Amino acid sequence: MFPFKHRCRMMSNKQHCAIVIGINDYPLSGLAPLKGPVNDAEDFYAWLRDPTGGNLPESNIRRILSSDFSAEEARPIPNQVEALFEPFIVNGVQGRQGERLYIFVAGHGFGDPGDISQTALYAANAKRMFPWHVAITDYVEWLHRHAVFDELVLIMDCCRTVNSWHSIREPQYVVSAGSPAADKVRCFYAFAVGRGQVARERSFADGRKSGIFTKAVLDALRVTGPDEQGRVTGGLLKNQIHNSLAKFAGDVTIEPPEIRLDSYRDITFFQRKKAAALPVQVDLQPYSGTETLVLYNGDFKEIRQEKASAASLSLELEPGLYKIAVSSTGRQKIFEVPNNERITV
Amino acid sequence: MSGSQSESMVTLRVNAADSLTEVFLVDRRFEKIAAGIGSVEAMVAPGLYKARFRVGQVQSDSLIEVPADAAVKVFDGPAVQFASPVPLRQTMTWRQEHGEAAQELSRAKTAPFRAGNGSQFFLVLRGLTEAAAQPWLGVSLHNLDGGLMAKAEHGICNAESRLCVLHLELNPGTYCLRVEEEQGEIYEMFVLTLAGWQTQIFAVAEDGWLPGVQLLRANLPEAAVLMNEMGKGFDPASPAARQTEQLRLGLLHGRKVLSQNGLQNLLAAQPLNPMNALYAAGLLQESDFVDAAAELAQHLDGLPDMELLLPGAGRAEESPSFALPPLLRKSWQLLMEAVSKEKAVIPPGSLNEQIQQGAALNTALWLMHRLG
Numbered sequence: 001m002f003p004f005k006h007r008c009r010m011m012s013n014k015q016h017c018a019i020v021i022g023i024n025d026y027p028l029s030g031l032a033p034l035k036g037p038v039n040d041a042e043d044f045y046a047w048l049r050d051p052t053g054g055n056l057p058e059s060n061i062r063r064i065l066s067s068d069f070s071a072e073e074a075r076p077i078p079n080q081v082e083a084l085f086e087p088f089i090v091n092g093v094q095g096r097q098g099e100r101l102y103i104f105v106a107g108h109g110f111g112d113p114g115d116i117s118q119t120a121l122y123a124a125n126a127k128r129m130f131p132w133h134v135a136i137t138d139y140v141e142w143l144h145r146h147a148v149f150d151e152l153v154l155i156m157d158c159c160r161t162v163n164s165w166h167s168i169r170e171p172q173y174v175v176s177a178g179s180p181a182a183d184k185v186r187c188f189y190a191f192a193v194g195r196g197q198v199a200r201e202r203s204f205a206d207g208r209k210s211g212i213f214t215k216a217v218l219d220a221l222r223v224t225g226p227d228e229q230g231r232v233t234g235g236l237l238k239n240q241i242h243n244s245l246a247k248f249a250g251d252v253t254i255e256p257p258e259i260r261l262d263s264y265r266d267i268t269f270f271q272r273k274k275a276a277a278l279p280v281q282v283d284l285q286p287y288s289g290t291e292t293l294v295l296y297n298g299d300f301k302e303i304r305q306e307k308a309s310a311a312s313l314s315l316e317l318e319p320g321l322y323k324i325a326v327s328s329t330g331r332q333k334i335f336e337v338p339n340n341e342r343i344t345v
Numbered sequence: 346m347s348g349s350q351s352e353s354m355v356t357l358r359v360n361a362a363d364s365l366t367e368v369f370l371v372d373r374r375f376e377k378i379a380a381g382i383g384s385v386e387a388m389v390a391p392g393l394y395k396a397r398f399r400v401g402q403v404q405s406d407s408l409i410e411v412p413a414d415a416a417v418k419v420f421d422g423p424a425v426q427f428a429s430p431v432p433l434r435q436t437m438t439w440r441q442e443h444g445e446a447a448q449e450l451s452r453a454k455t456a457p458f459r460a461g462n463g464s465q466f467f468l469v470l471r472g473l474t475e476a477a478a479q480p481w482l483g484v485s486l487h488n489l490d491g492g493l494m495a496k497a498e499h500g501i502c503n504a505e506s507r508l509c510v511l512h513l514e515l516n517p518g519t520y521c522l523r524v525e526e527e528q529g530e531i532y533e534m535f536v537l538t539l540a541g542w543q544t545q546i547f548a549v550a551e552d553g554w555l556p557g558v559q560l561l562r563a564n565l566p567e568a569a570v571l572m573n574e575m576g577k578g579f580d581p582a583s584p585a586a587r588q589t590e591q592l593r594l595g596l597l598h599g600r601k602v603l604s605q606n607g608l609q610n611l612l613a614a615q616p617l618n619p620m621n622a623l624y625a626a627g628l629l630q631e632s633d634f635v636d637a638a639a640e641l642a643q644h645l646d647g648l649p650d651m652e653l654l655l656p657g658a659g660r661a662e663e664s665p666s667f668a669l670p671p672l673l674r675k676s677w678q679l680l681m682e683a684v685s686k687e688k689a690v691i692p693p694g695s696l697n698e699q700i701q702q703g704a705a706l707n708t709a710l711w712l713m714h715r716l717g
Binding site: 114116195196197236246297299300322334335336 | 371373391392403599706
């Protein structure tokens with residue numbers, strides 16, 4: 001662990017901080033070990049550090065992974081995870097600590113049987129009869145109520161199954177009235193699945209297992225196009241995640257995520273000139289060598305026309321809806337980017 | 346998509362395959378431009394759009410081309426292949442053998458077992474995997490005193506088909522459907538039968554729906570319950586059965602699947618299906634359609650759920666007494682809240698008092714409690 005500055009460092013770029021948690025192994029619980037959460041946490045950490053991503057200074061990121069320990073240690077335990085939140089709570093009582101806090105959580109999670117809004121992360125030492133856990137959404141709620149940051153970004157790639165015998169215990173933080181500025185806090189809370197559902201991981205092309213939801217979130221952070229003012233907002237990210245998840249799920253059956261935000265107090269994640277382009281391969285079947293391809297965007301504006309020099313060609317397209325047609329024939333196809341990496345017309 | 350003033354707009358109507366499917370319409374930038382239940386309509390510029398159809402936690406997408414040369418574009422979406430304990434066609438859990446067997450056996454005018462008369466109980470337990478070859482294990486039906494009415498294994502059971510069907514004629518009333526998860530771990534839900542109606546219960550055998558229990562047992566907390574008039578039986582292709590199941594899924598997953606129109610259509614049905622009335626009452630909790638409450642409350646008169654879910658629409662006693670359990674867990678929660686506020690009473694020695702003192706599963710759609 002690195003030393004933590006009690007107030008976020010005033011970098012020339014941002015007053016952003018982050019908590020990153022990834023737990024793969026639950027040796028005492030009977031819960032199946034996971035392969036994805038540590039990878040997910042590392043990937044999210046890398047995005048946070050990336051100058052073209054979150055662009056956070058290393059000292060502003062507090063991280064704990066089960067891979068920091070040997071699997072048989074059954075670590076981290078709740079106190080070790082809660083220690084990441086502690087400085088924000090201790091100092092948050094005094095007032096605002098920064099502009100934005102990211103909280104990324106991956107591991108086995110669960111929902112409270114009684115309170116449908118609460119979701120917790122099982123600690124690595126969780127047992128069936130002692131379900132040690134960290135009440136993540138309680139912490140986030142506290143930080144919101146005390147307006148510790150102007151913006152809260154919570155990403156939980158965890159199951160939210162509900163177990164009648166496992167209720168979520170409120171953390172032992174101080175009780176205080178909260179801040180009048182709480183109403184102004186902007187939030188983006190993204191859960192891999194709705195309450196009662198199971199989040200999924202799978203192997204990806206890089207040979208590692210990752211959470212499908214984390215992959216979709218990170219991709220959305222990288223490629224989502226801006227609005228007319230050049231802003232990539234929480235609402236646009238949400239749309240992108242909802243519309244690209246199928247691509248990352250592959251053959252795995254997944255449940256839809258739950259993403260909560262207030263459209264009247266949305267977060268502007270970045271300013272961006274345009275969306276990142278994604279590759280699409282177009283196969284011509286049949287191919288005679290005389291075809292001319294015409295590509296239209298979702299407004300039916302022609303954006304490209306060219307004679308096909310091969311039975312297959314590659315395009316780089318921003319996320320959206322498109323139509324491609326073979327000129328002077330009835331052959332055409334409408335498709336979506338992402339989700340259609342290869343189409344045949 | 347925002348169209349310029351000079352651009353001709355088109356009326357785009359997107360119809361779902363059934364009236365309770367949620368429909369979302371997004372533009373080329375994936376921005377939501379319309380949402381509705383059963384269908385949506387929007388004025389749009391010519392271009393490409395995406396419709397998303399959702400039932401419970403399952404959704405499917407369709408891309409739509411809206412040409413410039415039409416004033417109206419109608420798009421009929423595909424049926425969403427959701428998962429269900431009911432062997433319905435066009436679901437991801439459809440098994441022809443199960444559907445046809447349930448259809449044939451449910452239509453018998455007289456049930457093979459008689460323990461009363463006037464109503465029928467029709468139980469279908471299914472296994473969807475090879476490991477779930479005996480979905481009937483541990484399942485039994487009891488009266489409210491705990492007396493055994495029948496074990497599922499007394500029905501038609503076939504390990505090869507992974508199917509069990511138990512068909513009984515009963516006096517109308519409330520019964521207990523039990524499953525023994527492991528030795529001594531018995532859970533119970535409540536089932537209503539009504540005069541002239543066949544109550545159809547469907548459950549899939551799954552492992553581990555209780556923490557730490559790996560035995561394959563019928564997943565009663567997620568059981569589906571349908572009703573049909575006696576003699577009409579179950580039809581796996583019935584839009585009405587699909588509709589009732591979609592109401593249950595909406596309630597289970599907290600989806601707002603009842604629109605004003607949808608509710609009116611439900612209420613207009615003659616006779617109103619009792620399960621539709623129950624599910625609609627549960628869904629009304631999440632909606633603003635208070636006017637419908639009084640109409641709904643006329644159905645299933647005397648069922649605790651209706652009094653609890655539709656307060657003010659039923660009896661006007663100050664502290665009504667509830668001796669018999671409701672069917673839905675949501676109703677039970679409302680009862681517990683009412684009791685804690687001294688707005689309802691549970692009589693001493695009643696079944697409800699036993700449940701209150703025991704352990705009710707707070708994760709099921711149905712009120713389920715552990716015996717003992």
